[in-house]
Amino acid sequence: MEIVQILLVAASGIFSIRFLYKKFLAPKKDKDCGTDCGCH
Amino acid sequence: MITLDLIEKNQLGKIVAIDTDLLPLKLIEMGCLPGNEVYLEQLAPLKDPMYLVIDGCHLAIRTEIAKNIKIELI
Amino acid sequence: MSKTINVALIGNPNTGKTSVFNALTGLNQKVGNYPGITVEKKQGSCRLNQTTKAHIIDLPGTYSLNASSMDESVVIELLLNRNDKDYPDVAVVISDIENLKRNLLLFTQIKDLKIPTLLVINMSDRMVDKGISLNVNKLEQKLKTKIALTSTRENKGIEFLKTCLLDFRSLSKVGCLDITKIDEAYFGNLQKVFPDQSLYKLWLVISQDVNFAKIERKKVQDATEYKTQPISHLKRLQQKETIKRYQYINQSLKETYSVDQSKATDYRSKLDRILIHRLWGYIIFFLILLTIFQVIFGWSSIPMDFIDERFTKLSEYTKINLPPGLFTNLLAEGIISGLGGIVIFIPQIAFLFLFIAVLEETGYMSRVVFLMDRGLRKYGLSGKSVIPLISGTACAIPAVMATRNIENWKERLITILVTPFTTCSARLPVYLILISLVIPEGKFLGMGYQGLTLMGLYLLGFAMALLSAGILNKMLKIQSKTYFVIEMPNYKLPLLKNILITVFEKTKSFVVEAGRIILAISILLWLMASFGPGKEFNQAEEIIMSRSKVKSFTAEQLENEIASHKLEHSFIGILGKTIEPAIAPLGFDWKIGIALISSFAAREVFVGTLATIYSVGNDQEETIKNRMKAERKSDGSLLFDLPTGISLMLFYAFALQCMSTLAIVKKETNGWKWPMIQLLSMTLIAYLSALIVYQILV
Numbered sequence: 131m132e133i134v135q136i137l138l139v140a141a142s143g144i145f146s147i148r149f150l151y152k153k154f155l156a157p158k159k160d161k162d163c164g165t166d167c168g169c170h
Numbered sequence: 171m172i173t174l175d176l177i178e179k180n181q182l183g184k185i186v187a188i189d190t191d192l193l194p195l196k197l198i199e200m201g202c203l204p205g206n207e208v209y210l211e212q213l214a215p216l217k218d219p220m221y222l223v224i225d226g227c228h229l230a231i232r233t234e235i236a237k238n239i240k241i242e243l244i
Numbered sequence: 245m246s247k248t249i250n251v252a253l254i255g256n257p258n259t260g261k262t263s264v265f266n267a268l269t270g271l272n273q274k275v276g277n278y279p280g281i282t283v284e285k286k287q288g289s290c291r292l293n294q295t296t297k298a299h300i301i302d303l304p305g306t307y308s309l310n311a312s313s314m315d316e317s318v319v320i321e322l323l324l325n326r327n328d329k330d331y332p333d334v335a336v337v338i339s340d341i342e343n344l345k346r347n348l349l350l351f352t353q354i355k356d357l358k359i360p361t362l363l364v365i366n367m368s369d370r371m372v373d374k375g376i377s378l379n380v381n382k383l384e385q386k387l388k389t390k391i392a393l394t395s396t397r398e399n400k401g402i403e404f405l406k407t408c409l410l411d412f413r414s415l416s417k418v419g420c421l422d423i424t425k426i427d428e429a430y431f432g433n434l435q436k437v438f439p440d441q442s443l444y445k446l447w448l449v450i451s452q453d454v455n456f457a458k459i460e461r462k463k464v465q466d467a468t469e470y471k472t473q474p475i476s477h478l479k480r481l482q483q484k485e486t487i488k489r490y491q492y493i494n495q496s497l498k499e500t501y502s503v504d505q506s507k508a509t510d511y512r513s514k515l516d517r518i519l520i521h522r523l524w525g526y527i528i529f530f531l532i533l534l535t536i537f538q539v540i541f542g543w544s545s546i547p548m549d550f551i552d553e554r555f556t557k558l559s560e561y562t563k564i565n566l567p568p569g570l571f572t573n574l575l576a577e578g579i580i581s582g583l584g585g586i587v588i589f590i591p592q593i594a595f596l597f598l599f600i601a602v603l604e605e606t607g608y609m610s611r612v613v614f615l616m617d618r619g620l621r622k623y624g625l626s627g628k629s630v631i632p633l634i635s636g637t638a639c640a641i642p643a644v645m646a647t648r649n650i651e652n653w654k655e656r657l658i659t660i661l662v663t664p665f666t667t668c669s670a671r672l673p674v675y676l677i678l679i680s681l682v683i684p685e686g687k688f689l690g691m692g693y694q695g696l697t698l699m700g701l702y703l704l705g706f707a708m709a710l711l712s713a714g715i716l717n718k719m720l721k722i723q724s725k726t727y728f729v730i731e732m733p734n735y736k737l738p739l740l741k742n743i744l745i746t747v748f749e750k751t752k753s754f755v756v757e758a759g760r761i762i763l764a765i766s767i768l769l770w771l772m773a774s775f776g777p778g779k780e781f782n783q784a785e786e787i788i789m790s791r792s793k794v795k796s797f798t799a800e801q802l803e804n805e806i807a808s809h810k811l812e813h814s815f816i817g818i819l820g821k822t823i824e825p826a827i828a829p830l831g832f833d834w835k836i837g838i839a840l841i842s843s844f845a846a847r848e849v850f851v852g853t854l855a856t857i858y859s860v861g862n863d864q865e866e867t868i869k870n871r872m873k874a875e876r877k878s879d880g881s882l883l884f885d886l887p888t889g890i891s892l893m894l895f896y897a898f899a900l901q902c903m904s905t906l907a908i909v910k911k912e913t914n915g916w917k918w919p920m921i922q923l924l925s926m927t928l929i930a931y932l933s934a935l936i937v938y939q940i941l942v
Contacts, residue, residue, distance in 0.1 A: 198486055212520060228734075230728075
C-alpha cells in the first residue's frame, strides 16, 4: 500500500513537470505576423 | 464645396471627391464614394471624432481623415 | 457512414454572425484557449441530417477581403489556401437586413473566389420596424445564390439554413464581377503571365500587404513587370473595383429591396443623443463601471464562503477516509487546497464575463470607443484601445489579440504594451482575499469600503496604463498613418442564449486553463514543501525536542512547531528564505516569497500556493482565509496587516506575472524585444511602488 502511494506521488510529480514544461518552456511554432506590425 | 470636417450638426451633404491616396480603403468600402449622401449625426467633444451617416452606414472617423473628403451641402 | 462538410461563416461585424453560429452549434463549440473576446476563428459542429455533419468555422468579422487589419487577414488566409484542413466546402455570408447593401460587398468578393456561397439575411424580425420589404426569390436570381432569411432572435430560418447547407452542391459558382473590366490592359496582361490562375485570387495576393501564401506571392513578385506598380496605383484599382461592385449591388437591390422611411422607427439616434452626449455619455459610462465593480464584490461573498467551506470539508473527508500515506497527503494538502484556490473565484469571474458580453452584444462598446478616442489620442492610444483595455479586465491574452483591429502600428504597439496593467481576472482572486483580510467592512456613501478599494485598484490599473502609454508615446519614434474608422452599429437587446453561452464557454476555459496550471504547480509545491535536504529537515523532531523551551508546550503546539521547522527547511522553504532579504523591505515574509515565485508563471496561483503552503503538515482543517488570517510575524503581530496587504496588492497590480502574456506579446510584436522591456519595466514599477508604499505606511 505504501509503495502504491509513493508511486502515485512520483507519477503526479512527473506529470506536473511535463505539463508545465510543455505549457511555458517548450518552443512553440509561431505564425507569421500580419501586415502592420512594423517588422517588415 | 467644402471639406467634410466643416460640416455642421444635422447638415446633409453629397460627396463630390475623395483623395484616394489618403483615405483608408475600408472607408471607401463602407460607402464613402463620390455621389453618396453624408449626414453629420453627432460630434464628440472637441469636434473629434465625427459620427457620420454615409450612404445609410453609421460610422465614426477622425477629423484629419474627413479633411480628405470634399462635399457639397444640400 | 456519416460524412462531414466544412462550412465557413463569414460576415461584417455586428451582423449577428455569432448568434447564427450559436444557433447552429449550441454548446458543441471549441472556442480558443483564452477567455475574453474571440479574434481567432471559432469552431463548432452541427448535425444536418442522419448522415451528414457540418464542421462550422466562425471567422472574425470583416468588412471586405481587402484586409486592413490583422484579424481580417485570418479570413483571407483561410479562403485562399485550398490545402487548409478547414478550407470550406461552402461559404455562408451572414448579412443583416438593415445594412444589406454594405454587407453584399463582401458577398460579391467571396463569390468571386468561386467557392459555393450561400447568403444568410439575418435579423429579419426587424423588417417591419424598419419598413423594409424584400423580394427574396428575385434577389436570389440576381445574385445567383440561395438566400436563407433568418431571425436568431425569434429562432426562425435556422432549419431552412440547414437544408440549404445539405444542398450546397447545387449552389452556383458563377462570380459576380468580371475583374478585367476594372482595367483591361492591366488584368489582360496579368492573365497572360499566369494563364492557369484565377484572376481575382491573383489580384488579392498582389494587392494585399498580408503575409498569407508566401510562396504564391513570391511567384507573383518574381514576374518583374508587376513589382513596379506603385501602391497608389493598386489602391486606385481597388477603389475602381469597389465602385464596380457597388454598381452591381445597387443594380441587384434596385427592384428587390426597398425601405419605406415613413414606417421606420429609429431609436439609435435617440439613444445616441444620450449615451454619447458630451457630458451624460461620460457620466453614464462611469456609472456602468461603478455598478460592475460593486456587483462583483457585493454578490461574491456568499458563494465564495460556501465554496471555501466545501473544499475544506472535502480535504478533511479525504484525509479521514482514504488509506493514510504520501499520496493521500498530496491529495488533501496539495491538490484539493490548490484547486479550491481557483474554484472559489468562479462566481466573480462569471459575473465579469457576463458584463463584458453584455457591453459588447448591445453595441455600447463602439460608443465607448467614440467617446474615448480624442482623450486617448493624447496618450498615443486610439479609441479602439478601449476594447483591449476593457476586455483586459477579463484576460490580457485575448485583449492583446484584440489590438489587431487597431490600424495604426504605433497606437497598436502602445496598447499592447500597456494592456497588462489592466486588472485581469487572475488578479481578482488575489485582490479579493487580501481586501477581505485587510480592509475593514463598513460603508461610505452607500458603497462598501471593500468594494471601493476594488474599484480603486481597477482605476489604478487603468491610470497606470494611461500614464505609461503617455510616456511611451513621447519616447517611441514611429511614423504611422492614422486610419481610424469605426462602425456605430444599431443597439440590440442582448440575446440571453448568446450571453449565457459566452459566459459559460469563457468561464469554463478560464477555469480549465488556470485549473490545470494551478493543479500542476500545487503538486510541485507540495512535493517541494514535503521534502528537504539535510538533517534540519529530516531530523526536525529531534532538533525541536532538544530545545529547552518546548518542555512547556502542549502536544498540539509541539506538532505545529515541528511542522513549521520542517517547512522552513524544505526545498521550498530554502527558496523562499533565499529571496526573503530582497522582499522584506516590501513587508513580505518568505512564505509570500514562495507565492511570488510560483505566481511568476501565472498570478492566479497566488491564493492556491498560500493555501498549499499553510496546509502542509497542518492537521487543523481551516478555510484558506482563516489560515491567512492566523499567520503571524516573528514579533507576534498579524502578517497580513494593512501595510503588507496594500503593498502586496500594488505589487500584483503592476507586476507582469503571466508567462502567457509574454508569449502572446512576443507573437504579436514578432520578437523578444518588447516583451522583455515590458517584463523588466513592469517588475521594476511593481517593486518600487510596493517598497515606497510599505515604507510610508509601516
